[in-house]
Amino acid sequence: MADLEGNIGAKDYGLDRPQKSEAFHVKGANQLDFGMKHRLARFFKSDGRTVMLAFDHGYFQGPTRGLERVDLNIVPLAPYADALMATRGIIRSVVPAGLDNALVLRASGGPSILKELSNEHLAMGIADAVRIDAAAVAVQVFIGGEYETQSIQNLTTLVDAGLQTGIPVVGVTAVGKEMTRDSRYFGLATRIIAELGAQVVKTYYIEERFEEVTAGCPVPIIMAGGKKLPVLDALTMAFRAIDQGASGVDMGRNIFQRQDPTAMIRAVGAVVHGGLSPADAATMYHDLSAGSED
Ligand code: R5P
Numbered sequence: 001m002a003d004l005e006g007n008i009g010a011k012d013y014g015l016d017r018p019q020k021s022e023a024f025h026v027k028g029a030n031q032l033d034f035g036m037k038h039r040l041a042r043f044f045k046s047d048g049r050t051v052m053l054a055f056d057h058g059y060f061q062g063p064t065r066g067l068e069r070v071d072l073n074i075v076p077l078a079p080y081a082d083a084l085m086a087t088r089g090i091i092r093s094v095v096p097a098g099l100d101n102a103l104v105l106r107a108s109g110g111p112s113i114l115k116e117l118s119n120e121h122l123a124m125g126i127a128d129a130v131r132i133d134a135a136a137v138a139v140q141v142f143i144g145g146e147y148e149t150q151s152i153q154n155l156t157t158l159v160d161a162g163l164q165t166g167i168p169v170v171g172v173t174a175v176g177k178e179m180t181r182d183s184r185y186f187g188l189a190t191r192i193i194a195e196l197g198a199q200v201v202k203t204y205y206i207e208e209r210f211e212e213v214t215a216g217c218p219v220p221i222i223m224a225g226g227k228k229l230p231v232l233d234a235l236t237m238a239f240r241a242i243d244q245g246a247s248g249v250d251m252g253r254n255i256f257q258r259q260d261p262t263a264m265i266r267a268v269g270a271v272v273h274g275g276l277s278p279a280d281a282a283t284m285y286h287d288l289s290a291g292s293e294d
Contacts, residue, residue: 024037024041025041025044025046025047025048026040026041026044026048026220026247027048027218027219027220027247028194028199028218028219028220029199029219032168032199033166034166035165035166035167036162036163036166036167036168036199038166039102039134039135039136039166039167039168040135040136040168040199040200042082042083042102042135043082043083043102043104043135043136043248044082044220044247044248045082045273047273048220048247049242049247049248049272049273050082050083050222050247050248050249050250050272051080051081051082051083051248051249051251051265051268051269051272051273052081052082052083052084052085052104052222052248052249052250052251053074053077053078053081053083053084053085053250053251053252053255053256053265054085054086054224054225054250054251054252055067055070055073055074055084055085055086055090055252055256056085056086056087056090056106056138056252057252057253058087058090059087059106059109059123060109060111060112060113060117061112061113062112062113064253065253065257066253066256066257066261067256070086070090070094070095071094073256073261074094074095074256075094075095075096075099076262077255077256077261077262077265078095078099078101080262080265080266080269081101081265082101082102082248083101083102083103083104083135083136083250084099084101084102084103084104085104085105085106085138085250086103086104086105086106087105087106087109088105088106088124088128088132091103091105091132092132102135102136103132103133103134103135104134104135104136104137104138104170104250105124105129105132105134105136105137105138106123106137106138107122107123107124107129107137107138107139107158108120108121108122108123108138108139108140108151108154108158109121109123110123116146116147117142117145117174117176118140118142118145118146118147118148118150118151118174118176119146119147119150120139120140120142120147120150120151120154121150121154122139122154122157122158124137125161126158126161126162126164126165126167129165129167130165130167134167135167135168136167136168136169136170136199136200137158137162137167137168137169137170138169138170138171138172138202139151139154139155139158139169139170139171139172139198140154140172140174141154141155141171141172141173141174141189141192141193142174142176143173143185143188143189143192143193144176144178144179144185144189145174145176146176151174152192152196155169155171155193155196155197155198156196156197159196159197159198160197162199163197168198168199168200169197169198169199169200170198170199170200170201170202170222171193171194171196171198171200171201171202172201172202172203172224173186173189173190173193173201173202173203173204173224175189175204181204181206182206182208182209183206183208183209183210183212183213186203186204186206186210186213187212187213187216189203190203190213190216190217190221191216191217194217194218194219198219199219200219200220200221200222201217201219201220201221201222202221202222202223202224202250203221203222203223203224204223204224204226205223205224205237205240205241205246210240210241210244210245210246211244211245213245214244214245214246215245220246220247220248221245221246221247222246222247222248222249222250223237223238223241223242223246223248223249223250223251224250224251225249225250225251225252225253225254225255226253226254227253227254228253228254228257228258229254230294231258231264231267231282231285231286231292231293231294232278232279232282234251234254234264234268235267235268235271235278235281235282235285236278238251238268238271238272238278239271239276239277239278239281242271242272242275248272249268249272251268254268255268258285258289258292258294259289259292259294260285260288260289260290260292262288263284263285263288263289263292264285264289266284266285266288267281267282267284267285267288268281270284
């Protein structure tokens with residue numbers, strides 16, 4: 001307790017300056033509770049954007065090219081990511097607790113690549129997300145998939161738990177092979193996920209009318225990466241997604257499967273946070289990686 005003896009009386013109340021009410025910088029989040037906002041602000045930086053590194057692929061496909069050794073492949077990239085998206089198993093076993101990245105925990109699972117992928121359930125409780133100090137939890141939603149309703153229920157159950165604990169939910173559009181990847185499908189899927197309570201939606205970029213998908217979604221959309229593309233194509237996709245209303249990217253293979261993943265995540269960061277053009281970002285990758293062109 002402060003020593004009361006010799007205490008100096010309070011007097012500077014700034015009477016000429018009313019207390020500020022800051023608008024919150026994350027889309028659709030202005031009316032959320034403090035803890036929820038505080039967690040969102042861990043990965044949406046002051047520009048409202050985020051660079052998330054996804055390496056949760058093992059939860060359904062086991063060892064993945066570029067993720068054979070997360071300690072060697074991913075941990076060195078952490079300083080260049082705003083958030084890390086992974087399973088609790090990898091976080092507890094490999095990710096150093098001293099890192100200051102926001103953690104987005106994969107919270108759904110069940111089937112492996114050998115089975116029907118939409119047959120997921122929640123694979124962790126919110127109490128464990130609290131113990132891990134997650135900034136958010138993520139769940140797949142299979143709109144149009146065989147287990148669509150079950151995956152929606154996973155989402156809403158997680159949203160309820162997240163609201164009780166102040167943990168945002170990232171709803172991920174999981175697209176079955178039979179779905180047409182167009183603005184109609186992604187507009188439908190992202191809007192349903194947001195309407196049912198997710199505070200963030202992750203979805204794929206599409207070449208046509210992506211800006212209608214982002215405009216129709218009342219919460220931030222984060223662009224999913226997808227399969228590895230040539231460097232310039234991947235950076236162009238990230239640039240266009242941001243330009244057309246996305247609030248960030250969550251990329252995996254397009255970063256960790258590069259010849260120089262560190263150079264790539266730095267180039268992606270320069271696009272997302274610095275507005276660097278795709279061509280300049282590709283040059284940046286080339287220079288940082290001592291000439292890699294992949
Ligand atoms: C999605 O289901 C996975 O959990 C990954 O997080 C996601 O696909 C992002 O990884 P990539 O950029 O490699 O597609």
